[in-house]
Every structure is written in C-alpha cells, then in structure tokens.
Amino acid sequence: MLQPKPSALYRLAQVLRVLAILALVFLVLFLATVAYSAVEMGEGIARQSGSLQHSDTASLVGTAVVVNVTFPIRNDGYYNVRGLTLVAIFSNDTIQSAPIAVTETAAPVSIPGHGSSTISLLTEFDLANPAGPFLLLNDANINGTLFLNASYAAVIPVNLEVGFHYHWGAPFANLTYDVGTPTPESNGTIAVPVTVHFENHTPGLSVVGMLNVVVTQSNGTACTRQSFPVHTTEGPVTLTQTFYAPETCQLSGATIASTFVGSGFDISLPTETLP
C-alpha cells in the first residue's frame, strides 16, 4: 500500500527531535573531552613545574631594576588556551605597605592544544620608591601574588590566584665604606684611603658605571669627592681609592655619600656617617 507523504508539521517535529538528540550527544562528547583535556593539561603543568626551566635577566633602567623572567609552558590537552595573561603583585609589608612592584604579561598568550608557548614577565622594581633604599642594600623575601586569566576551550574562562615567594637580591648588598687613616701630604692636603665594598646579589644583573663618592663635613661643606669605576656581574666588589682632602677638613662626624651612575641609570645610595 502506498503511504502518503508526511505533513510538513510531522517532518518538522521529526527534524527537531533528531537535532535535539544530536546537539545533546555533541555537547556530552564535548564536555567529556574538555574534562579529560583539562586533567591532561593540569597533570602536564604539574609535571613541568617540578623542572621549570626559566631564564632571568636583569637590567638597570632609570631608577629601576627591571627583571625579565621567561619560562615555557606546555598544554598537553586537546583544546586551546587563549588570552592567557599573568599579573603579579610583589609586596612586603615590613618594607612598605604599598606593593613594591606590579607586573603583567606584555600581551595575551595563546597556547595551542598539544603545543607550547613562552611567557615573559617584565617586572620593574623602582628603587626611587620608598622601599628603594632598603632594596638597594638588602636582600629580601618578597611575597608575590600571581593572577592568571585565560579562556580554555573557547567557552570556559579560568582565573587562578597563586601566592609565591620571591627572593630579592640587592644590587648593592651590604654596602660599606671603610675610611683608612688620614695621612698629611707634602702639598698641604690629607690623603684618605676609602674602600667601598658591596655585593651584587641580583641574578643576571651587570652593574656597570661610576660610583661617585662625596665626603661632606658635619657643617655641610663638601670635603672631597672621588669616582670609582664599577664593572661587575654577580658577586662581591671591593674598590679602593685615595681621596685628597684639604687640611681644614674635619673628617670626624663627616658623612660619606655616593651616587651610582650607569648607562641610563642614576640613583643615590644611602649615606654613612664617619666615626
């Protein structure tokens, strides 16, 4: 028997029913693969974090030490990670209440599925801020908070907040001035040997420039000044120069101050009073 063609309403209902089932099956499969992929990615990152290869470089710019940390990140999942941005806030309440530095990725990073990408964080520790004198001379444990924002599998925004500790290495750690015994010279001046000692603890930072030292009497009159050429990478530095001061110069109670001037960097170091 020849069956008549179904009505448009019947066919529409049938098409809609099939579409609803297909959409559900597709979404269930998508959800399952997203979950599996997220676990794979998480495990991959956990494995990677144990042996994270990162490179740090530092430079002196203006009144700041700029630290660039670069590290690779892998995505072992199937789905892309898009728009990944990192913001890090560095603070230490005992040094100053306001954040010492705030940094973020220059541009959002994308990591394809089963691919990898490189994240670069440029952190500027401005030594002209209130924490500057402390950070110039002292190493410190700085608390960091890292905020990660990304979009996973195109439809799932993820925000991660991680606390971490950052060890700050001071570029002029343990800066001291040793003033030797003044010796009268035949030309009517006094020869004063001054030794400057400091340690550069900032990883990857080359301290290159001139250390200009000024000895000022307690009445505010400058006694003598001298410049020390500095060229050092990490480690201790000891520089000795002989200063020639007028006979009238009262060294007892005088202050010794220095300014470091490098390529694009100019900062005053803390003063010290001579005994």
Added chain:
Amino acid sequence: MSGSPSPPAGYPPYEPPGVSGARIAGAVSLTLLYFGLVGLLPYYLEQYAARYGLSAPIEPAFLVIAGFIVAFLAGLSVATKPTRAWGPVRVMSAGFDLIYVVYLLQNPVYATTIRGFSLTITYGHLLELFLIPPAIGLLAGIVTTLGDIRRPWERISFQFPQRAMAPVYG
C-alpha cells in the same frame, strides 16, 4: 491513540500499541540510565572532589532531586509515546530541563582553594550551550503537540504502522 479518529483514505491502518509492559520496562530503564548520568554521576563527582578539598558548587541533594525529575520526565516521555500525551510530556520534560539549566546559570562560578591556590572557573558559557538541546526539544514537543491536534492519526500511523506493513513513502 485511543479515541483518535480513523485515518483518512490513503493512510494505512494503524495500530496504537498502547502503554505496554515492554514500553514501561523501556521507560524505567531509560529513567534509571538518565538518573545515573544526570543525578548520581554529578553527585558522586562532587563527593570525589570533596575528598581533595574541592568545595561543591551545587548542593548534592539538589543535584539528586533535580536529576531524578529530569530522568523521570524522560522516562515518562518514552512511556507515553503511543498516546496524545507524548507532545505535552515532551514539552514538560524539555521545559524542566531548560529551567534546571537556567537555575544553574544563576551562579555559574566554581571557586575553590587548594594548597594556597585559589581557582575560579566560570562555566556560564558552557552551560549556555546546554540550553540548546532542551530548547530544540521544547520546540519539537510543541510542534508534535500541534501535529497531534491537527492530524491525530498521522504520527501514530507513521511511528506505529500495522505489523507486517512497512511504510512505503510515495
């Protein structure tokens, strides 16, 4: 479809099977399967996650109750297929699914803290995708109900043709 008028000339005779024992068994099986997937699986996933300190975004009891209703309505839809109630039951089933997803969308944020890591996942966009199948299902239910009202013999004659009479489309 008891009480339905006979099909007009040209339509094959049809045999509404009624709500048989086999159909009820099928409906119960589907209900149990759905309940396992929509009610119990999320419940146990939350319990599993709680062992690792992950907080539950949705009350476990709510998941089980809502999952049961979703599963029950899906089973009822199977049981009532040979009747005129099928369309309205599908509308109810898809409508409840929609309401359930819309309810979950009220707070689509999962936030937890593990070992000092504070993790927030926003799954609103993902849930919005899950509005699509019930929305299409709701439309299908409405169209089926309208079809059953306008041509009460048509769906049954195609879906439940008399035995030994395979439909031949012309």
